[in-house]
Amino acid sequence: MKKGRVTIKDIARELNIAPSTVSRALNDHPAIKKETKEAVKALAEKLDYQPNLLALNLLQKKSNTIGVIVPEITGHFFSAIITGVQDVIVHSEYNIMICLSNESYEEELTIVKRLSKIQIDGVLVSPxxxxxxxxxxxxxxxxxxxxxxxxxxxxxxxxxxxxxxxxFGAFQAVEYLIGIGCNRIAHLGGPLNLSTTEHRLQGYLDALHKNKVAVNDQYVVHVSGFSHEEVELATKELLNNNELPDAIFAYSDNLAISAMHTAKELGLQIPGQISIVGFDDEPHSAFITPALSTVWQPVYSMGMLSARILLSHLKNPNTPPEYRKEVFKPELVIRASSKENKLVSED
Amino acid sequence: MKKGRVTIKDIARELNIAPSTVSRALNDHPAIKKETKEAVKALAEKLDYQPNLLALNLLQKKSNTIGVIVPEITGHFFSAIITGVQDVIVHSEYNIMICLSNESYEEELTIVKRLSKIQIDGVLVSPxxxxxxxxxxxxxxxxxxxxxxxxxxxxxxxxxxxxxxxxFGAFQAVEYLIGIGCNRIAHLGGPLNLSTTEHRLQGYLDALHKNKVAVNDQYVVHVSGFSHEEVELATKELLNNNELPDAIFAYSDNLAISAMHTAKELGLQIPGQISIVGFDDEPHSAFITPALSTVWQPVYSMGMLSARILLSHLKNPNTPPEYRKEVFKPELVIRASSKENKLVSED
DNA sequence: AAAGTGCATGCAAAGGTTTGCATTGCCAAA
DNA sequence: TTTGGCAATGCAAACCTTTGCATGCACTTT
Structure with missing residues (x-):
């Protein structure tokens, strides 16, 4: 018995052969005699030999690990994506390292440096x-x-x-609100540098334009972070307009729910006086009262596809830089927080 | 310019010194002359030298990584714990690898094997x-x-x-229910092998005993998994008793919310006809209608403490096996899903 | 001048595995 | 018998860093 764990050398010594032969036998190299292979494998089994991946990593200059950088995981959105990623990666030889930036650029930089240091093989990221x-x-x-x-x-x-x-999702949602008779539709937008914020805002604006609904700058507010206080403040700004909006299209379900809360506190009826539509379709959105209308996204599939794309690159490291761009279509889910009740009060 | 990334040897060659000197200079070894150190550090900076952690791992026979095994992350509970863990670990030299068992024993085994193969340094686990x-x-x-x-x-x-x-949490919750006049309190329990299930059940039973409320076996049902269908079935079993329970104490908020949904579908008033109390205090539990009474747990702190304990072991690897057992006190949070309305209908 | 002291640095091994090339032994063809 | 070829295995380098011990040098002390 030796001290540490069993190595390829231990097996070699025991069998009076070279370590390289053991390595090849274990990897079913064709140049190794059948009996040798069997002997090696039997002894490896008996000694409970575990290959030392650390050594392999050094040799191959790769960590067999992929990094996933997300802003947070306490919401359903990113945790569901991660679950999708995990369910794909787990069937590969790769390990997965999840890193939280906490919506901070600084922390994101630190994470990237770290991942680079440990020679990460690939990265999935949502900035x-x-x-x-x-x-x-x-x-x-x-x-x-x-x-x-x-x-x-x-x-x-x-x-x-x-x-x-x-x-598309934003456009659908806003056009739906217009369709049920809303014409003072406010937008509670997300943080301004996010692409998602921008696209949802644009969808909102274009839906208004296309349907000849006047755009009112006062009806558009953006949060810079996701804390409850901040969202509450932004909502109050919207609701303190001299002309009360008759609908809010929010950047996300969480914003929508916060807004709903604030609106209720101000004594507003939902959807009686004001309709609310969110984005994300978080599972609990169906359970709040009134149940939240929202835009559903195929989160789990997105996670799986992202992981698959990354894996395919890792299999063929020499492929030219031909990047894929996959865009999923979201779907409007209509629930109780929005209601066709404005047509009456319109005229 | 060489091919791959800059190594300690490159710096050594450039400066006509030995790699070992470079290593020591970089690590501020006292035996190295000040000027040498400065020269080395300057060149390292200029060449953007990144130490190869893979080599270090092999040398030290450790991966500088700790594993976190959790059943899932789509709920708030485990994702908040992980956030706490991460916020502690990020300030150490360790990396963190999150693994999802999907509530499956098989997958948990696979994960443990994997972690062992990559020479993980420590593990945080919730089975x-x-x-x-x-x-x-x-x-x-x-x-x-x-x-x-x-x-x-x-x-x-x-x-x-x-x-x-x-x-304690369960005891408090049930005693509270008794206090507001409930005497047909049902328990929607979790999967049977979980320690949490067992302790919450025991708290429930003892609260009934202590207050001389009759225990009715038909009022206790356990789910074996967390799918909505299963919870619905279990809830119906409880509600189909010839004597309808006047309260449900559920193993978790998610179970409680599912049960609430089912109860509503059956036309029951909450809390008019039946009070419901959950466990976990998920953030959305405050937003559903009626807002869910529940038992709050200091999740984030639990994550941080767990990580700190693990780190302290890793710093002192030779400490004798003296294990810490930290038990956090949960707190009852009373909201609208339970109500003191039974005292009237009592007599 | 010889011996002693201490500082600064170099040498070489170690960690476990893979892999290109070399080597050995054996059999068949010339 | 020599040569060629093949099958099976061994050798040694490589991956990069750290670290115990040795070395070299200059200076002080006797």
Whole structure:
């Protein structure tokens, strides 16, 4: 018995053969005699030999690990994406390292440095809401690490992208609100540098334009973070307009729910006086009262696809930089927080 | 310019000194002359030298990574714990690898094998609801890997534990229900092998005993998984009793919300006809209607403490096996889903 | 001048595995 | 018998860093 764990050398010594032969036998190298292979494998089994991946990593200059950078995981959205990623990666030889930026650019930088140090093999990323500059990701790419961006786009970064057609989702939602008779539709927008914020805003604006509903600047407010206080403040700003909006299209379900709460506190009837539509379709959105109308996104599938794309790059490291861009279609889900009751009070 | 990334040898060659000197200079070894250190550091900076952690891992026989095994992350509970863990670990030199068992014993085994292969340095674990046998964790410990168990206990496993006083929480909740006049209190219990299930059940039973409320076996049902269908079925079983319960104490908020939904579908008034109390205080529980009474747990702190305990073991690897057991006190949060309206209908 | 002291640095091994090339032994063809 | 070829295995380098011990040098002390 030796001290530490069993190595390939231990097996070699025991069998009076060279370590290289053991290695080849274990890996079913064709130049090794059948009996040798069997003997080696039997002894390896008996000694409970575990290959030392650390040594392999050094040799191959790769960590067999992929990093996933997300802003947070306490909401359903990113945790569901991660679950999708995990369910794909778990069937590969890769390990997965989840990193939280906490919506902070600084922390995102630190994470990227760390991942680069441990020689990460690939990265899945959804940038923080503070991130405007993507040079840290470009630097990763330059050192040969493939990157797949999901949900929140990084404009100017050439990489694989798995996105949602936020514009389409927002357009649908707002056109639906117009269709049920709303004409003072406010938008509670997300943090301004996010691509998702921008696209949802644009969808909102275009839906208004197309349907000849006047755009009122006072009906558009953006939060810069996701804390309850901030959202409450922004909502009050919307609701303190001299002309009360008759609908709020919110950037996300969480914003919508916060807004709903605030509206209730101000004594407003939902959807009687004001309709509310969110975005994300978080599971609990169906359970609040009134149940929240929202825009559903195929989160789990997005996670799986992102992971698959990254894996395919890792299998073929020499492929030219031909990036995929996959855009999922979201779907409007109508529930009780919005209601066709304005047509009457219209005229 | 060389091909790959800059190594310590490149710096040594450039400066006509030995690699070992470079290493020592970079690590501020006292035996190195000041000027040498400065020269080395300057060049390292200029060449953007990144130490190769893979080589270090091999040398030290450790991966500088700790594993976190959780059953799922789509709920708030585990994702908040993980956030706490992460916020502590991020300030250490360790990386963190999050693994999802999906409440499956099989997958948990696979994860443990994987972690062992990559020479993980320490593990934080909350076992799956299927896990009855903890030998896989014991095996890890035998190979010198410290384990900290959190939330869900592993009875028979000697390790550090960061738990919640589930018994106390359940006792408080049920005694409160009795206090507001309920005397047909049902329990919608969790999966049977979980320590949390057991302790919450015991708290429920003892609260009834202490207050001389009759225990009715038909009022206790356990789910074996957390799918909505299963919970619905279990709830219906409870509500189909010839004597309708006047309260349900549920194992978790998610179960409570599912049950609430089912009860509503059956036309029951909450809390008019039946009070409901959950466990966990998920953030959305405050937003559903009626807002859910529940038992709050200091999740984020639990995550942080678990991580700190593990780190302290990693700093002092030679400490004797003296395990800590930290038990957090949960707190009853009373909201609208339970109401003091039974005293009238009592007599 | 010889011996002693201490500082600054170099040498080489170690960690476990893979892999290109070399080597050995054996049999068949010339 | 020599040569060629093949099958099976061994050798040694490589991946990069750290670290115990040795070395070299200059200066002080006797």
């Amino acid at each position: 923080s809401s503070e991130t405007k500059n993507f040079d840290h990701f470009k630097k990763l790419q330059k050192s040969g690490i493939p990157i797949v961006v999901f949900d929140r786009d990084c404009p100017g970064l050439e990489a694989d992208k798995v996105l949602v057609d936020d514009y | 799956s609801s299927e896990t009855k046998n903890f030998d896989h964790f014991k095996k890890l410990q035998k190979s010198g890997i410290p384990i900290v168990v959190f939330d869900r206990d592993c009875p028979g496993l000697e390790a550090d534990k960061v738990l919640v006083d589930d018994y």
